[in-house]
Amino acid sequence: MDIAIIGGGIGGLTLALAVHHAGAADRIEIFEAAPEIHPLGAGINLGPHAVKELSAVGLEDALVAVACQPQDYAFFTQHGQLVYREPWGRAAGHQWPHLSIHRGDLHQVLLDAVRKRIGKQNFRTGHRCVAVEQDGEQVTAHFAGPHGDALEPVRSDIVVACDGIHSVVRAQFYPNEGPFCYRGTNLWRGVTRRQPFLTGRSIARIGARRATLIIYPIRDKIDAAGNQLVNWTAEIEQPVAVPVDWNKPGRLEDFYPTYRDWTFDWLDAAALIRNADFNLSYPMVDRDPLTRWTFGRVTLLGDAAHPMYPQGGNGGAQAIIDAATLARLLKSEPDPVAALNAYQAARIPATSRIVLQNRSAPPNAIVDAVEQRTGGKRFERLEDIISEGELRAIFERYQKIAGYHVDQVGRTRSTS
Numbered sequence: 001m002d003i004a005i006i007g008g009g010i011g012g013l014t015l016a017l018a019v020h021h022a023g024a025a026d027r028i029e030i031f032e033a034a035p036e037i038h039p040l041g042a043g044i045n046l047g048p049h050a051v052k053e054l055s056a057v058g059l060e061d062a063l064v065a066v067a068c069q070p071q072d073y074a075f076f077t078q079h080g081q082l083v084y085r086e087p088w089g090r091a092a093g094h095q096w097p098h099l100s101i102h103r104g105d106l107h108q109v110l111l112d113a114v115r116k117r118i119g120k121q122n123f124r125t126g127h128r129c130v131a132v133e134q135d136g137e138q139v140t141a142h143f144a145g146p147h148g149d150a151l152e153p154v155r156s157d158i159v160v161a162c163d164g165i166h167s168v169v170r171a172q173f174y175p176n177e178g179p180f181c182y183r184g185t186n187l188w189r190g191v192t193r194r195q196p197f198l199t200g201r202s203i204a205r206i207g208a209r210r211a212t213l214i215i216y217p218i219r220d221k222i223d224a225a226g227n228q229l230v231n232w233t234a235e236i237e238q239p240v241a242v243p244v245d246w247n248k249p250g251r252l253e254d255f256y257p258t259y260r261d262w263t264f265d266w267l268d269a270a271a272l273i274r275n276a277d278f279n280l281s282y283p284m285v286d287r288d289p290l291t292r293w294t295f296g297r298v299t300l301l302g303d304a305a306h307p308m309y310p311q312g313g314n315g316g317a318q319a320i321i322d323a324a325t326l327a328r329l330l331k332s333e334p335d336p337v338a339a340l341n342a343y344q345a346a347r348i349p350a351t352s353r354i355v356l357q358n359r360s361a362p363p364n365a366i367v368d369a370v371e372q373r374t375g376g377k378r379f380e381r382l383e384d385i386i387s388e389g390e391l392r393a394i395f396e397r398y399q400k401i402a403g404y405h406v407d408q409v410g411r412t413r414s415t416s
Contacts, residue, residue, distance in 0.1 A: 001025045001336055004141050004156040006129045006169060008032030011302030011319030012162035013110035014054070018327030020118050021057040025330065028118050029154065033128035033163070035146045037111065039104025040247050042189045042280065043218040043231030045203070045313030046101060046320075047404035048094040053324035055096055062109045067101035068217045068228070071201040075366050078207040079378050080264030083370050084391045088203065095410040100203070100216045102191075102229070106316075127151060129168050132159050132298055139297045158336050159298045160326065162319070165244065165285075167304035173295050180285035180307070182241040183359065185209075187284055187310070188234045188250045190276035191218070193227050197267045200228070205364060206269065208371040211236050211258050212364050213269055232272055234259065235364075241283035250281030284309050286359070289352035294340040301326065306351040309358040312398070318351055321403070350403065357401040366394045 003025045005012045012030055019025050046054070046063075054063060071091040075083040089098030114123055127143045134140065139159045143151040161169035171177070196217065198204060203216040212235040219229035234255050242248065252273070262269035273279075287307045293300040302319030326343045333339035373385050399405040 001158070001330070002027040002156040003029070003330075004139070004154055004159045005030045005162055006141065006159060007162035007164060007302075007304070008034075008037075008111070008123060008125070009162060009164060009302070009319075010106065010110065010316050011304075011323055012160075013107070013114050014057075014320045015160060015162060015301060015323035015326060016114050016118055016122075017057045017059070017110065018053070018324050019330060022327045022331040024327055027156075028122060029156070030114065030118075030123045031127035031129060031141070031143065031154070032123065032125045035126040037107075037125065039102070039108065041103035042191050042233075043100060043216065044103050044106060044316050045216070046099040046106070047313055047317050048089065048096040048098055048406075048409045049404040050313070050317035050320040051096040051099055052409060053320050056324065057113075059109060059113060060096070062113070063099055063101065063106070064097065066105040066109065066219070067099040068220050069097045069201065070100055070203045070216060072199060073203045074198065074205070075364075076204060076206045076264075077367060077371060077374075077378075078211065078262070078376065080206065080262070080266065081378060081382075083367055083382065084388075084395065086392075086395060093406050093411045100218050100231070102218045102231075105219075129161070129163060131172060132161075132169055134297050157297065158340065160301050161298065161304045162301045163304050165246075165303040165307045167300065169298065170300055170304050173298075174290070177287065180244055180283075181287060182283050182285050184237050184239065185235055185284040186238050186242050186255075186281060187236075188255050188279050188281050190232055190273065190279035192230050192232065192272050192276045193222060194230055194272065194275070195226065196228050197230070204267070205367070206262070208364055208368045208376075209237065212367075213259060213262065215267070215269070215272065230272065232269075232276070234273065235284065241285065242281040244283055244285055246280070246282055248281050250279040252279065254281070282310070286355055289348070289355050291348065293344040293348065297337060297340070299326075299340045299343060305347075306355060308351070308355045311358050314354055314358065317404070318354065322347055322351075353401055354403075357398065365398065366391055369394060 008030050070088045073088045074085040131142045138155045141154045206213045214233045217228040218231045293305045301322045329339040329342045
């Protein structure tokens, strides 16, 4: 079987590696629109459910070498007061680690593995898919080069569209889908070089829905002074969306005033933002879940299939799980079309729940519950506001919907 993968991002590269590892295809080709590959973006969180799948294709050691492993996840109010802290990753008993990593480092690990295992010649840059067509036997993918010139079409047994939130293939099957769904929150991301905060291996989420700041290290000991590269994401409720462009530079004046006074005894969050290497803007957008991803010999994967809010590391993680699921089905099903249909049947319900959960009860719901009861003011005793059990229940509910609760992923095996 020959497979053509449209898009050389996280989902596309993981799919290529998973299919190769499973021995599910004779020929695997990846087609990336960008003419050159550059390390773009900022940080991303890979939960144990995603690392489990990457470990299965032999990438855990390479990823651990360039990532940070958080040991706790802490929630704070906008005043910097601790609301809830939970052990995280291996510290929470997971069999696989949670990895906080620069997107560029993650992509490089995936790309290096693809080039080594599948062959450099099978990862083609400068190939932007413009259409797919199929007959009863195969699919033809049509491409344009960086300057719009038509390139030689490619025929394969199946095509998997991993071409992101602006998927051309999805638009071909859903031409009247309309604009993205924006519900009033923009985000800005950046990285700052600084000394470790809290434990040095913490994820901190500060604030509730009106304004939130998520902070975590993605590279450790980057210089002789022991600094870390710390990723931060600012989320603010605003009536107008910024452009839907993952790498769009942001303007400090559009969001910094909200955080100007966020200076706590454990972190100067305002200085963290001011001292960033750069900042990028993006709107919190998604699309309503689809009931169908597969059309004959063509299917969608990752953001092309289920655009969701970039919260809790879900976007990248769900693309990885999509890829691993599809690879296993392509191996076990003798008919590739049946495999594509089984894949959508397995993954649509799970990803749809996460899309809807992120809208109604995102990870910062735990601080929402506190700030709603205090009117956004400082509290004296947290136990007078909310119980530890209620906080834990809110947090565990989100983990279970997202699929990375320790009881779902797998606990560390006992050595006793």
